[in-house]
Amino acid sequence: MKSRALNTALAACAALGLALTGCSQEAAKDSGSDGDKGKLTIGYISSWTDSLSTAFLLEDQFEKLGFDVELESMSEAAIVYAGVANGDIDVYPSAWPERTHKKYMDEYGDKIEDLGTYFDEAKNTLVVPSYVDIDSMDELVDNADKFGGKIIGIEPGAGLTAMVKDSVIPTYGLDKDFELVTSSTPAMLTELGNAIEAKEDIVVTLWRPFWANNAYDVKDLKDPKHAMGDPEGMHFLGTKGFSDEFPEAADLVKGIKLDDKQYGDLENLVVNEYEDGEESDAVDQWLKENPKAFDTEITD
Numbered sequence: 001m002k003s004r005a006l007n008t009a010l011a012a013c014a015a016l017g018l019a020l021t022g023c024s025q026e027a028a029k030d031s032g033s034d035g036d037k038g039k040l041t042i043g044y045i046s047s048w049t050d051s052l053s054t055a056f057l058l059e060d061q062f063e064k065l066g067f068d069v070e071l072e073s074m075s076e077a078a079i080v081y082a083g084v085a086n087g088d089i090d091v092y093p094s095a096w097p098e099r100t101h102k103k104y105m106d107e108y109g110d111k112i113e114d115l116g117t118y119f120d121e122a123k124n125t126l127v128v129p130s131y132v133d134i135d136s137m138d139e140l141v142d143n144a145d146k147f148g149g150k151i152i153g154i155e156p157g158a159g160l161t162a163m164v165k166d167s168v169i170p171t172y173g174l175d176k177d178f179e180l181v182t183s184s185t186p187a188m189l190t191e192l193g194n195a196i197e198a199k200e201d202i203v204v205t206l207w208r209p210f211w212a213n214n215a216y217d218v219k220d221l222k223d224p225k226h227a228m229g230d231p232e233g234m235h236f237l238g239t240k241g242f243s244d245e246f247p248e249a250a251d252l253v254k255g256i257k258l259d260d261k262q263y264g265d266l267e268n269l270v271v272n273e274y275e276d277g278e279e280s281d282a283v284d285q286w287l288k289e290n291p292k293a294f295d296t297e298i299t300d
Helices: 009-015 050-065 077-086 100-109 138-143 159-171 185-197 247-254 260-273 279-287
Strands: 024-026 039-045 068-074 091-095 112-129 150-152 179-181 206-207 218-220 232-239
Touching: 009 279, 039 050, 039 077, 050 068, 050 091, 050 232, 050 247, 050 260, 050 279, 068 077, 077 100, 077 112, 077 232, 100 112, 100 159, 112 159, 112 185, 112 247, 112 260, 150 185, 150 206, 150 218, 159 179, 159 206, 206 218, 232 247, 260 279
Parallel strands: 039 068, 039 091, 150 179
Antiparallel strands: 024 068, 091 232, 112 206, 112 218, 112 232
16 A cells, blocks of 8 residues: 555645645646636645545546636645635535534634535544554543553644544543643554554544544544544535535535445545545546446546
């Protein structure tokens, strides 16, 4: 497997925390479109592979509709939501607005249009390697030493980070003995991989769907106190009035409904199987292998 989770260019942008104008990249794909229907800007989180893979899927489809597409790479969800709300970003392709990103919807929701749910069984988790001898979050409190008192997390501004900090840690009484260590998704995956290779104990924040759940030998910790909540939907969000201004693009987006396998295949191809600059080839392969992924697919 050629993992691109540690994509250096994207990770560099994330580390610098660049704002909307600081880390943009034009679509790499030559679709033959002259952009005669106008310009659409897709914002995505550079280090989140769900955001990355769906951004390239929409890029492909919007270009085939005749739009000029620009991708804006950002480091934090807060920046993306603000960008969608103020119109700098037309579409955010991988939102978790029901709970994980609820605070951003509470702040910006009146200036954002929900374009539809494309995956409805997303959930946040804490995971450990399969060889670790605990199976539930309520066992963590008595095993702090095993994990060095650390839960390895992702970006500080991620909704998952807030959920672990504000719900999981207090609910399971981990305040005194555990620290949530935040950095980035690539950094978390590096620590997870190194720990598994060395057969060391580690607990990290993860989510489903995500290719790493299959790539690494891990298991979800049970959540008997329901601190993580129920599964939620992954949504496409647009700036307010998007459907009125771009009805053809909105109709296409609203027709995308992916199951776990379809989604996993897309993410794996974009993130792992193809190199930087080959994302359009990954999308093309996925479309050929998943011809029934959504009714509104544009093929020409």
